[in-house]
Amino acid sequence: MKIKLFKLTFSLFLLFFTISCKPVSEFLEPINYIEEIKKKEVISPNYNNNTETNLETLIYDFFKNYYDDITKSDIVWEEKAEMDNGKLIRASYKGAYVDIKAIKDNKIINIEVDKLEFKDIYGNKYNITNLPIKKLKENSTVEPPVTIPPIKEETKVEEIKESPTNSKENYTYGEVIDGRYKGTDFIQAVKNANSIETYEDLKEKFYLLMEDMYVTKDKITYYYLYDIVSKLAEKANTNIPVRDDLRVEGKKMYYVVLFPKDYTVNTPYWVEFEIFQKRFDDGIELRTAHVRCAIDNVEYKDWEAIAAIYR
Known part of the structure; x- marks a missing residue:
């Protein structure tokens, strides 16, 4: 009887210790890593004249290079893996994706901007410093409207x-x-x-x-x-x-x-x-x-x- 009572007391002690090491808010309202990182402000040298924007918009514009009809709601966000101090988040659409390391610092979720990994539909990988944001030509349908390119001087062709x-x-x-x-x-x-x-x-x-x-x-x-x-x-x-x-x-x-x-x-x-x-x-x-x-x-x-x- 004493042994059973000891085991019960020890188990309750471990449970109390575990709970006391975590903020109560994590049990009442788990942290939504994905929604937190979407709002994070980032800057890429190749994006919009080095203007600050949120991560969700930057990723959307990156995918827009290759998928003309994509909307923000089309992007798939998922938690790919647990890390010691956070989670690995992936935003993807068809053949392209972006991997984001979301780091937890007490109640704040930060991202390692310099470790963002962008992969395009060709398998090429980029980081925040060399991110290609290209404006695609407006000819995504067989019928007009279409884009007519400027005529270059063609002397001595x-x-x-x-x-x-x-x-x-x-x-x-x-x-x-x-x-x-x-x-x-x-x-x-x-x-x-x-x-x-x-x-x-x-x-x-x-x-x-x-x-x-x-x-x-x-x-x-x-x-x-x-x-x-x-x-x-x-x-x-x-x-x-x-x-x-x-x-x-x-x-x-x-x-x-x-x-x-x-x-x-x-x-x-x-x-x-x-x-x-x-x-x-x-x-x-x-x-x-x-x-x-x-x-x-x-x-x-x-x-x-x-x-x-x-x-």
Whole structure:
């Protein structure tokens, strides 16, 4: 009897000790980590002229780069894991997500802004200092209204041909300024890339050039490549990291974006752009020659591909 009484007394003591170590408010009203961090003010150098905004809006605008029709209510917020001093929160939408470390300091929930991890639909990862917030072109539907790009001066236009000056020994790298590549030959540069660092640097330059790339049938309706990829991503609806790749065959370059269904070779959704380049007095522009895609393992080409993606 004394042993049972001792066990009961000891158990009650442990319960009292546990409760006394936590604020009463946590038992009466548990902390909602997600709602707390949504309101936190953050600043990103690339966002809205370095203007402060709340975390929910920043994440929404990041996703808006890739999913034109997204609303804030579409974002999925979830507690992914427990940490010693808080929780790991993930905000996600289809193929993109943001991981947030929410740290508890007494009754206050803070976030580690410098450890925010952003992943886009291509599998690229960013932090708060290099976050890409790009304004997508307004051509998200097959029918008008559409965006007609400004016409650039096209004096002395010529298609670039391979020549001895484009060899590895004579090649000089350039930068992208105002939508044009200020270098010798962009496609040859990709072909000559002999290290991961060089290839990734050229891919970043390609992303900048891609902002102004489009296909058009009648010079009235324009379909921008970023928007085409975004539309296909919505159809693919995968949580597996998206893969993309640049390759060169002859004088043409090919950019392919793959939307895997799982971690095997199963890739029922993909899009590939055949690209050539034009030289102007002030640089090189990339142009789209053909488009191919697969939607649920059914392949389409050119305008059939565009129609299937936007259907």
